[in-house]
Amino acid sequence: MSAAAALPQPGCADAPVLRERGQREVFCGLTGIVWLHRKIQDAFFLVVGSRTCAHLLQSAAGVMIFAEPRFATAIIDERDLAGLADCNAELDRVVTRLLERRPDIRMLFLVGSCPSEVIKLDLSRAAQRLSQRFLPQVRVLNYSGSGIETTFTQGEDACLASLVPEMPAEPGAARSLLVVGALAEVVEDQFLRIFAALGVGPVRFLPSRRATELPAVGHGTRYLLAQPFLNDTARALEARGATRIAAPFPLGVEGTTAWLSAAAEVWGASPARIAEATGAAAARAGAALARIRQRLEGRSIFFFPDSQLEIPLARFLSRELGMRLTEVGTPYLHRQHLAEELALLPAEATLSEGQHVDRQLDRCRALRPDLTVCGLGLANPLEAEGLTTKWSIELVFTPIQGYDQAADLAELFARPLLRHAKLAV
């Protein structure tokens, strides 16, 4: 830990990490389908899995809101387990029936699950085979959202990584910015306006709203990660010649400014121009945060591992809202992509990676934080023990990035505390 002294205070880029091994209480990557199918509007997600996978999706999607959602499960049954040949034939039959029913589909993702991985059903071959059959109408891709390989948001990573080879090649070395990671449309539009003011462009997004209109990629592509969980996608983009712009993540005013500035600097924007382009929105967001700060300042917070957003969120909550960090758990710590975040994180935080849920619950109970960020399985039991909680899942379903969402994000953490204070029953 001698290196720690050399770091700018209060950074903890080299801080020790508690590595945990035990029961994980996190969703698998299939869950990403719940927001991805809404983001990519002409795509359909077909999980090739078990009744458990279908039940997970149904439970994770809350209720059956949609008449016919753009996702489904091809449930493997006993007959399929008898032989892979039959299993492939069955898959083809299911896909054919599905595409007949849904002529609006332009891209079909075959999503692998634990059972399909374990029986070694080769979905990439199946995707090729089915693509040949259904192109040009429908392109068929595949990725794995299985729980033995992906944790929650890593499903989005796997999905986006599968799209990278489909992106058209950018001819020449013309510079463009690619923003990577699913964002709400309102957030995309805000960023587009600011990038325009910064002279950064052209700006493209992965995923695009339509799978048939994927952005081009090439040696001139500079990419900014909008989400911290996109390892494989980043690697695939670099293989296509793109270069990452290192930055913290666009959560809170500080994060958003740093994130935008990182791109602006590549495009040669002067500090004055950056200040001009971001100043008004940053000030507005700062004022909105100041009102919420009094409700959060000095309060302690504990993160159970969930979305990999934990470290950027902890950075935001401590630096901009004055919360006290206790344990910050993350399912997976990618030091390279999080280097800028870790440098900003106060040293008081205990980082943990992986999970042993029972031991972590013991630590949480011992600390009795003012606010605990956790998954849906833990929230009510902790509330019943008198701990105030925030469901982490909301953080991936709600637009939280950018200046104009900074206060909404803070509000998500303030509301449970406010409610706790308000209730007299």
Add this chain to the structure above:
Amino acid sequence: MQLALWTYEGPPHIGAMRVATAMEGVHYVLHAPQGDTYADLLFTMIERRAKRPPVTYTTFQARDLGGDTANLFREAVLDAYERFKPQAMLVGASCTAELIQDDPGGLAKTLGLPIPVVPLELPAYQRKENWGASETFYQLVRACAGPHVPKPGTVRPKNATPRCNILGPTALGFRHRDDVPEVERLLETLGIETHVIAPMGATPADLATLGDADFNVVLYPEVAGQAAAWLRRSFGQPCTTVVPIGVGATRDFVQEVAKLAGVPATTAEGTLRLPWYSRSVDSTYLTGKRVFIFGDATHAIAAARVAEKELGFTVVGLGSYSREFGREIRAAAALHGVEPLITDDYLEVEAQITALQPELVLGTQMERHVAKRLGVPCAVISAPVHVQDFPARNSPQMGLEGANVLFDTWVHPLMMGLEEHLLGMFREDFEFNDVQPSHLGHGAPSQSGKEAAPAAQPMPVPAAETPHSAAGAPLLAWGQDAEKELKKIPFFVRGKARRNTERFAQERGIGTITIETLYDAKAHFSR
């Protein structure tokens, strides 16, 4: 391979969890990958349980597969035993672990724990949730009560005061929480003691004493039928066959129980309101309302009887996803003169509802959504459950109060009789045009075929979706006169009239709908 959009039942280990979570002193170690931990939220969010389900998941990962997943399982069992100190343990595999064949039962046995360890074999690629619950309960009952089975031929002494067990209520069951006290009350009136209620609230030690009762009340055959059959064989305990949902069934249940207990059949029906409410004049309008029923076998069959005999509806469709109870469903359907629909494909159910055009749907949360889209009133009668199916108030389906609840919840979505007349009378008045009856304010048919997410749901997902009918329908126009005439039809049947007329026109290749078409269609569809 089956294409599933939504499923009525989860995998069988969810059934096992429903049993384990309902009980005290039981812990379930499930060999499963991390994603399977989603199941916890069913209990903590949907049912709002204040405790985590007593389940440890091994959450093995891909990198463990080449190595020692078996050891991971052993360690998880030992850890769980140390930490939770259960009286009995369940061990088993979810779908993925079933494929890697680690044999959880065998592994757990080698650990020599000082408590009963019950291995569960729940074939995930073959069976479903209710089967899993039934099998788990049966195995637990056998493991706990088995050592107390008397020698064959032993005559069990009757208890001085007749005593029974109540079997079947689980966690996450549709109103199980409220049914149990209702049934206990019926038994109490008869002077019958309740010995053990299981699985809900029972410990393994309680299960060990099941044989001390004189007979068993089987509230939910889907869960408890198998265990009750074993108890009959092993302890000579008879069991009930009637499920007391509705007035008639409750009376039959009282008769049956009284006979089993050897006591006179008495009930105190002072609080029962359904019969009078159903006879009161305002209910005349309920007569012959066409109702479609779908749910688990127990609730669907019971609902058909109540609908027909106690509310005066006409059952036009009856079905269930409980394939294990196909025989019972077929018999009930024959009784009501309809074709049984036995399927777990929700699209098939949707197609059937669309074709039958019922005036009321009694179904699960899935049928509620279908009905909402079609603009048909609906009440929920069965699992799969939703957070709304765990109301804060007491809301049983069984017994006397249960019958009252059925009247309210099934009639509420319909138009009140007097109101229907008034609206018919004043329909020419512009004030009455396109108003919604106030009590339907929250249940108005959704015009666009979508609906906003209900307020309380496990995860907030903003509602918006491309309409699912993508195939282009041939062009169909309404003539001005016909359109005007349509407006004269009371709004609460207008949507249906419009749909019927359009369907009628489409089937006959009529391009423009005239007043004639409208009335032809009306004549065609009036039954």
